[in-house]
Each structure stands twice: as structure tokens, then as C-alpha cells.
Amino acid sequence: MAETSEGLTSTSDPQHVVICGAGVIGSCTAYYLAKRGARVTVVEKTAAACAASGKAGGFLALDWCDGGPLGNLARASFQLHAQLADELDGASYGYRKVDTLSVSIDESARASGRPSAGSSAPEWVTGPAKSAKPIGSTKTTAQVxxxxxxxxxxxxxVEKYGAKFMIGEAQELNVELDGLVPRVKGLFVDGELIEADSVVISMGPWSATNKLVSALTTISPLKAHSIVLRPKPEAAITPHALFLTYRTKEGVTMDPEIYPRPTGEVYVCGMSEETTLPSVADQIFPKKQSIAMLQRVAATVSSHLGDAEMVTEQACFLPCSEDSLPVIGKLPNVEGAYVATGHSCWGILNAPATGAALAELITDGVSNTVNLKAFDPARFSKPVSAYFGKSTA
Ligand SMILES: Cc1cc2nc3c(=O)[nH]c(=O)nc-3n(C[C@H](O)[C@H](O)[C@H](O)COP(=O)(O)OP(=O)(O)OC[C@H]3O[C@@H](n4cnc5c(N)ncnc54)[C@H](O)[C@@H]3O)c2cc1C
Structure with a gap:
């Protein structure tokens, strides 16, 4: 008889779920699965949060995805982030509510040295801001x-709910026929078989290195750059997230983002490009020109950022699906095989509801936190005739 975290008792052994990848999606899935009483092993190739999940902005929005298939996932996740912050000491990981502004900056305009009269821009935005208007409040936007x-x-x-964390390369799944049904029996890690009842592939842009995922769909990597600055304390940077429409003096328009953090640091990101994904996260290096451009943006927006110490220069890859929606759920045709990826630019926001819903699907067969239908991997399944070159018409 086993006791679960919810105080329930169960007569059967908990199922063993192996999660591949310790980014934000794998880690949240591990958290909710282990909390529900599953036996969880997380396999990570390099280090926890070594890729996009450690290098993202961490901006969260309640309602920015409303009106589309992501709306419910985002709303549920925003609420779960607030709940997690209560339960897990959110201040220890920089959770706070923020005001958010859309700011239009033109390098060719003369900097006034202070915000223009009537502008919503905070005092520390000293650059040539043509307009600054609120697009989120402390009720609707937050950050971690x-x-x-x-x-x-x-x-x-790991520490409270007994999950196991290990460094190793997740390779192919061990799938055996159970009668006529192909069923997951384990996963090869560094050539050794780990027995498992279910496996979750949550390796961000590397998810398609798994044959079952790549047979179904494409996950495209998109590289983006970021810097972390430490301005002097007297700069008095307020908790305002800035979404910029930025025009260089050469006439190029781009949309970088600036997020002050409770640590006093300021994160700036942008400069994306399609390029090859290295096989390991620690082989991803930023391009000098992209970092220089982000520094130029920061210095133009605020003289305090121009004077700031450079703490970090980095790059990482967004995982992008074929239809721009996450791919979350059971892989078709193989019992016990699950995937959670394709979160593109909203993975930090959407990780809690992804993890909670997937944990429910794996343990109960149905997800209640959010309806995963729009994200079902089976939407990419080809009709059987496609494999034989026949038309369905
Ligand atoms: C510049 C930038 C800013 C962003 N800002 C925000 C933001 O403000 N808000 C927001 O919501 N989202 C943001 N995002 C998006 C967010 O970062 C991603 O959607 C999210 O981090 C994806 O998480 P993941 O766990 O799917 O993948 P990843 O973080 O890429 O993690 C995948 C993990 O799998 C591991 N792995 C790979 N291969 C294997 C293997 N064979 N075996 C075991 N492990 C393996 C990797 O080492 C890695 O740790 C931003 C992204 C970028 C690039």
C-alpha cells in the first residue's frame, strides 16, 4: 500500500515515468507527476536549465494569448505560477508582478535625457522614446x-516528492509488442536500458532527435540572443517590462524586450536567426554582432543601461512546431510514449499547466487542468495511405 503526496492510498505500485530533458517543461512535468505519486526519473544530457529555460526572459502574461488555442493554457499557467509562488517561496526565484509597457524608440530622434511630459515611461527610460503606453498591469503581467x-x-x-535526477543522454525508447499493441518498456540512456512504464520527451528543440517524434513532425530551432546588465543602484530601475518597437538610424526596425529583475539586474533579448542547432546545449555561443546590437539598444533606451556592467552574453534556441502550437500529449500508436515541446516564445509561462495537464493524462488518462486537444501530437499523424503513396481522395 503506497501513500501519495495527496494523502491517498493506492494498492498498486506507482508507475515509473522517465522524463527526457530538464528544461522548464520537463521540470514542471516532473514536479506535478511526482506530487501525484508517480515514480519519476529525469534524464538530462547537460545540466538542468542549461538551454532556453535558463536563458529566457521569464515574462508571464495572463491574457495575451486569449482568442486563440493557447488562451486557456496561458490563463491556467499564469494562475498556477501565482499558486506555485505561494507554495514554493516565489521570491526565491524572482517571481513578482510587473507593469508592462509598449515603447517606441527611434535612434534618430534626439534624446531628451528624461521622459517627455505625459509619457508613461518610467524615469530610467532616458532615451528617445516616441511613445510609451501600458499593455499590462500587475494584475495581468508578472515575471520569474x-x-x-x-x-x-x-x-x-526531487527533495520533497522523491523524483530522481540523473545526467545522461536519452536515446531511443525501448518499445515491445504487448499482444498487438506497441508499448513502451523503457528508455536507453548512454546505451543502458532504464525500465519505464511511460517516457516523456521534453527536450525542447532537441525533441526531434527522438525517432518517434521526428517520424511524426518537425521541431524547428530558432536562435535568439540576450544580455544581462547590472546598472548602478542609483539608476533606480523600476519593475516595468518593456516591449520595444525599435528603429535604428539605418532604418531597420526590430522588437527587442527589456525585463528588469528583482536582483537589480536588467535582461535584454532579441536578435533571432535561423541556424543549425548544436548537438549539446553548452556548444551554443552568441554572435558578437547580435550582442553588440542588444548593448546598443540598451544604451539608447537608457543611459543607466549604457553605463551598466555586462554580466552575461548568451544565446539559446526556441523550440518551434509546424503549426506554431505546442505539441503536448500521447504519441500516436505507442502506448506509454508522450511528448511535450514546441512552446516557442511562451515556454516559461506555459510550463506549469503543461506539466500539470500531462501529469494528469499520464496517471489518470485524462487532463483536467486544461484541455490538451489543440496540442494533441496526433494532429500531425499521416493517414495510413500516405505510407503507401496512395491518395485518400
Ligand atoms: C531569448 C528568449 C527569451 C524568452 N523569453 C521568454 C519569456 O519571457 N517568457 C516565456 O514564457 N518564454 C520565453 N522564452 C521561451 C522559453 O525559453 C522556451 O519556450 C522554453 O524554455 C522551452 O523549454 P523546454 O524545456 O521545452 O526546452 P529547453 O529549455 O531547451 O530544455 C531542453 C533540455 O533538454 C536537454 N536535452 C537535449 N537533448 C537531450 C537528450 N538526448 N537527453 C537528455 N536531455 C536532453 C537539454 O540539455 C535541455 O536542458 C524565451 C526564449 C528565448 C530564446
Whole structure:
């Protein structure tokens, strides 16, 4: 008889779920699965939060995805982030509510040295801001430090709920026929078989290195750059997230983002490009020109950021699906095989509801936190005739 975290008792052994990848998606899935009483092993190739989940902005929005298939996932996740912050000491991983502004900056305009009269821009935006208007309030926008958040949920999964964390390369699934049904029996890690009842592939842009995922769909990697600055304390940077429409003096328009953090640091990101994904996260290096451009943006927006110490220069890859929606759920045709990826630019926001819903699907066969239908991997299944070159018409 086993006792679960909810105080329930169960007569059967808990199922063993192996999660591949300790980014924010794998870590949140581990947290909710272990909390529900599953036996969880997380396999990570390099280090927890070593990729996009450690290098993202960590911006969260309640209603920015309303009106589309992501709306419910985002709303549920925003609420779960607030709940997790209560339960797990959100201040320890930089959770706070923020005001958010859309700011239009033109390098060719003369900097006034202070915000223009009537502008919503905070005092520390000293650059040539043509307009600054509120697009989110402390009721609808918030932030976390993504690396600290990811490591926090993973460590609670391990220390409080008994999940196991190991460094190793997740390779192919061991699938055997159970009667006529192909069923997961385990996963090869560094050539050794780990027995498992279910396996979750949550390896971000590397998810398609798994043959079952790549046979179904494409996950495209998109590289983006970021810097972390430490302005002097007298800069008095307020908790305002800035979404910029930025025009260079050469006439190029781009849309970088600036997120001050409770640590006093300021995160700036942008400069995306399609390029090859290295096989390991620690082989991803930023491009000098992209970092220089982000520094130029920061210095133009605020003289305080121009004077700031450079703390980090980095790059990482967004996992992008074929139809721009996450791919969350059971892989078709193989019992016990699950995937959770394709979260693109909203993975930090959407990780809690992804993890909670997937944990319910794996343990109960149905997800209640959010309806995963729009994200079902089976939407990419080809009709059987496609494999034989026949038309369905
Ligand atoms: C510049 C930038 C800013 C962003 N800002 C925000 C934001 O403000 N808000 C927001 O919601 N989202 C943001 N995002 C998006 C967010 O970062 C991603 O959607 C999210 O981090 C994806 O998480 P993941 O766990 O799927 O993948 P990843 O973080 O990429 O993690 C995948 C993990 O799998 C591991 N792995 C790979 N291969 C194997 C293997 N064979 N075996 C075991 N492990 C393996 C990797 O080492 C890695 O740790 C931003 C992204 C970028 C690039």
C-alpha cells in the first residue's frame, strides 16, 4: 500500500515515468507527476536549465494569448505560477508582478535625457522614446527568473516528492509488442536500458532527435540572443517590462524586450536567426554582432543601461512546431510514449499547466487542468495511405 503526496492510498505500485530533458517543461512535468505519486526519473544530457529555460526572459502574461488555442493554457499557467509562488517561496526565484509597457524608440530622434511630459515611461527610460503606453498591469503581467524557477520546481520534485535526477543522454525508447499493441518498456540512456512504464520527451528543440517524434513532425530551432546588465543602484530601475518597437538610424526596425529583475539586474533579448542547432546545449555561443546590437539598444533606451556592467552574453534556441502550437500529449500508436515541446516564445509561462495537464493524462488518462486537444501530437499523424503513396481522395 503506497501513500501519495495527496494523502491517498493506492494498492498498486506507482508507475515509473522517465522524463527526457530538464528544461522548464520537463521540470514542471516532473514536479506535478511526482506530487501525484508517480515514480519519476529525469534524464538530462547537460545540466538542468542549461538551454532556453535558463536563458529566457521569464515574462508571464495572463491574457495575451486569449482568442486563440493557447488562451486557456496561458490563463491556467499564469494562475498556477501565482499558486506555485505561494507554495514554493516565489521570491526565491524572482517571481513578482510587473507593469508592462509598449515603447517606441527611434535612434534618430534626439534624446531628451528624461521622459517627455505625459509619457508613461518610467524615469530610467532616458532615451528617445516616441511613445510609451501600458499593455499590462500587475494584475495581468508578472515575471520569474527562468533558471531559478526551473531549478526550484525540479529540486522540490526531487527533495520533497522523491523524483530522481540523473545526467545522461536519452536515446531511443525501448518499445515491445504487448499482444498487438506497441508499448513502451523503457528508455536507453548512454546505451543502458532504464525500465519505464511511460517516457516523456521534453527536450525542447532537441525533441526531434527522438525517432518517434521526428517520424511524426518537425521541431524547428530558432536562435535568439540576450544580455544581462547590472546598472548602478542609483539608476533606480523600476519593475516595468518593456516591449520595444525599435528603429535604428539605418532604418531597420526590430522588437527587442527589456525585463528588469528583482536582483537589480536588467535582461535584454532579441536578435533571432535561423541556424543549425548544436548537438549539446553548452556548444551554443552568441554572435558578437547580435550582442553588440542588444548593448546598443540598451544604451539608447537608457543611459543607466549604457553605463551598466555586462554580466552575461548568451544565446539559446526556441523550440518551434509546424503549426506554431505546442505539441503536448500521447504519441500516436505507442502506448506509454508522450511528448511535450514546441512552446516557442511562451515556454516559461506555459510550463506549469503543461506539466500539470500531462501529469494528469499520464496517471489518470485524462487532463483536467486544461484541455490538451489543440496540442494533441496526433494532429500531425499521416493517414495510413500516405505510407503507401496512395491518395485518400
Ligand atoms: C531569448 C528568449 C527569451 C524568452 N523569453 C521568454 C519569456 O519571457 N517568457 C516565456 O514564457 N518564454 C520565453 N522564452 C521561451 C522559453 O525559453 C522556451 O519556450 C522554453 O524554455 C522551452 O523549454 P523546454 O524545456 O521545452 O526546452 P529547453 O529549455 O531547451 O530544455 C531542453 C533540455 O533538454 C536537454 N536535452 C537535449 N537533448 C537531450 C537528450 N538526448 N537527453 C537528455 N536531455 C536532453 C537539454 O540539455 C535541455 O536542458 C524565451 C526564449 C528565448 C530564446
Amino acid at each position: 527568473h527562468p533558471e531559478l524557477f526551473t531549478k526550484k520546481v525540479l529540486s522540490v520534485a
